[in-house]
Amino acid sequence: MFQPPSFSSKGESTKVCKLYKSLYGLEQASRQWNLKVIEVLLSSRFSQSHPDYSLFAKIDLLLTGSSSTLILETKAMLNHHFKIKDLGEMKYFLGLENLISDLGLIGSKPSRTPLQANHRLTSIYDKGLYSTSYQKLVGKLLYLTMTRPDIAFNVQNLSQFMHSHKMSHMEVALRVVRYLRNSPGLGIFLSSETSQKLSIHCDVDWETCPMTRHSVSGSVVKIGDSLISWQSKK
Numbered sequence: 001m002f003q004p005p006s007f008s009s010k011g012e013s014t015k016v017c018k019l020y021k022s023l024y025g026l027e028q029a030s031r032q033w034n035l036k037v038i039e040v041l042l043s044s045r046f047s048q049s050h051p052d053y054s055l056f057a058k059i060d061l062l063l064t065g066s067s068s069t070l071i072l073e074t075k076a077m078l079n080h081h082f083k084i085k086d087l088g089e090m091k092y093f094l095g096l097e098n099l100i101s102d103l104g105l106i107g108s109k110p111s112r113t114p115l116q117a118n119h120r121l122t123s124i125y126d127k128g129l130y131s132t133s134y135q136k137l138v139g140k141l142l143y144l145t146m147t148r149p150d151i152a153f154n155v156q157n158l159s160q161f162m163h164s165h166k167m168s169h170m171e172v173a174l175r176v177v178r179y180l181r182n183s184p185g186l187g188i189f190l191s192s193e194t195s196q197k198l199s200i201h202c203d204v205d206w207e208t209c210p211m212t213r214h215s216v217s218g219s220v221v222k223i224g225d226s227l228i229s230w231q232s233k234k
Helices: 029-043 068-081 096-102 132-144 149-161 167-182
Strands: 198-204 217-223 226-233
Touching: 029 068, 096 132, 096 167, 132 149, 132 167, 149 167, 149 217, 149 226
Parallel strands: none
Antiparallel strands: 198 217, 217 226
């Protein structure tokens, strides 16, 4: 790193400092933290999933298992190696309740569908909305698509108007949130039954975008009855 202001000696202003510790904010910090967590967990006889390395979180850790005794032992082990804060039993994980509360939609009427049938989003014939709240909301919805593929198509549509959004786009985004409120328990279910059957399903429309006349495709990939990959793309 560069020398701090007023720290360099005369004639040594071009010299740099060598870091002996990965500080928060550095490019390597998250990687070093991940390596340290992996080292501690593996030394405690954990087995890392090679197909899915995302079992290790960057900051917060979610512990789950069939044995409460093993969960308590794991907490004690982590507390021995790191300074941790036990937040107790998990009430929710993705923060869907916070999203609904922040938007003032707790008492709103839930929607049975994320988008009205045959509704096409455009950037014309509507009043402009110059606010960062739309970008923030769509960003949160993009995060939720990791476990809610049923809103992927709608969020893909909404993300096209991040810099030219209208009041109608915000209304559709809020409808998606009201749809999530109607079905907060839905998510990805991974069956414990082993299956080697790989199935891929895809579909595409034909020039349905009213602005570009581009087509939108969608695909899902499943192993057995478990959904492992999906996308909605123009």
